[in-house]
Amino acid sequence: MSVQSSSIQKIEYLPLDQIIRPIPPVLDYSKIDTMVSTLNGQPMASPTCNIEDITPGELPPIDVLTVSENGEKKYFAFGGCHRFQAYEKSGKQLVKCKILPCTKKQLRLYLGSSVDSYFEE
Template identity: 70%
Template sequence: MSIQTSGNKQIDYLPIEQILRPIPPVLDYCKIDAMVSTLNGVPKESSTCKLENITAGELPPVDVLCVSDKGKKYYFAFGGCHRFQAYEKTKTAKVRCKIVPCTKSMLKIYLGSSVDNFFE
């Protein structure tokens, strides 16, 4: 949970292939393995998550920025890298998300002048 979505209780499920992740992740593979185990129904503690905070078969939602442009929605994630890797390893088609409305100018904070490369 982040400051941006702490008050947002709405959970959405987005197809993993619709979520753009423009920044390459730095990964802790032990953490990913713990998340895969949790998704498979066997909660496993990791370096950043204690067993008492884990719900079997479920990972916390990923914050996803949603930008609407010319009638189309674009979804961007800048966090949740380990969760995405766990979803990919378990072939999970949809990701639990909290969607945050965003504008192109706000997205430019993350992407700089390359922001326009992501829009048709």
């Protein structure tokens, strides 16, 4: 759970292919394999998580920013890279998320002027 989403209780499931991940991840593949095992109902302990804290078949939600413009919603994620890869590798199409409303101006803080390229028609 992050500081930004700690007060958000609502969990939503978004299609993996609708979430834009504009920053390339740096990945630890053993961590991804551990998460895939958890998603498949066979949790394994890891250096960052105790087995007692794991719910089989579940990963913590990923924080996703949503920007609405011209009646269209776009979803952006900047964290949760290993969880995304685990969902993808396990073949899951829906990602457990906490949605945080955001404006295009706020998103510009993360992406600079490249933010406009995501909203061109």
